[in-house]
Amino acid sequence: MSDCIFCQIVSGQIPSSKVYEDEEVLAFLDITQVTKGHTLVIPKKHYRNMLEMDAEAASSLFARVPKIAKQLQEKLGSSGINIINNNEEAAGQTVFHTHVHLLPRFDESDGLKLSFETHEPDFAALAQLAQEIFLGE
Numbered sequence: 001m002s003d004c005i006f007c008q009i010v011s012g013q014i015p016s017s018k019v020y021e022d023e024e025v026l027a028f029l030d031i032t033q034v035t036k037g038h039t040l041v042i043p044k045k046h047y048r049n050m051l052e053m054d055a056e057a058a059s060s061l062f063a064r065v066p067k068i069a070k071q072l073q074e075k076l077g078s079s080g081i082n083i084i085n086n087n088e089e090a091a092g093q094t095v096f097h098t099h100v101h102l103l104p105r106f107d108e109s110d111g112l113k114l115s116f117e118t119h120e121p122d123f124a125a126l127a128q129l130a131q132e133i134f135l136g137e
């Protein structure tokens with residue numbers, strides 16, 4: 001897609017700081033570096049996001065993630081890593097070419113603040129909700 005910045009990175013029209021590349025996938029440093037080594041892993045083929053991908057395309061992308069995550073961990077000496085994928089604006093997606101964020105973690109002041117609002121478990125509501133969602137086997 002000619003107006004997609006990540007397609008332009010794949011084709012070399014826009015420069016990027018590559019950390020991994022093969023025939024299907026490219027990984028490069030995110031310009032904002034939320035934590036040191038913050039990396040984006042993308043398929044070379046354009047998909048808007050995960051909701052547009054089939055099992056084969058998603059497998060090809062995610063199959064590379066452990067290797068690149070371990071590479072970051074080993075080279076940067078991080079103590080953990082968050083792996084995040086945003087789909088659509090409501091979920092914080094700003095670039096509409098599928099990407100997986102790899103965020104190496106060092107300590108509580110390393111730049112990333114993730115918080116989950118938690119609730120007391122309501123088991124009846126959970127069972128009802130699961131029934132609504134369940135597709136069957």
Ligand code: 5GP
Nearest residue numbers: 005016028029030031032086092093094095
């Ligand atoms: P999203 O919010 O869609 O999950 O993440 C998009 C990410 O792409 C952001 O973290 C942003 O910093 C990064 N980004 C946007 N434009 C560029 C660019 O031109 N080069 C690089 N390396 N990263 C970019």
Ligand code: ZN
Nearest residue numbers: 004007046097
């Ligand atoms: Zn694209």
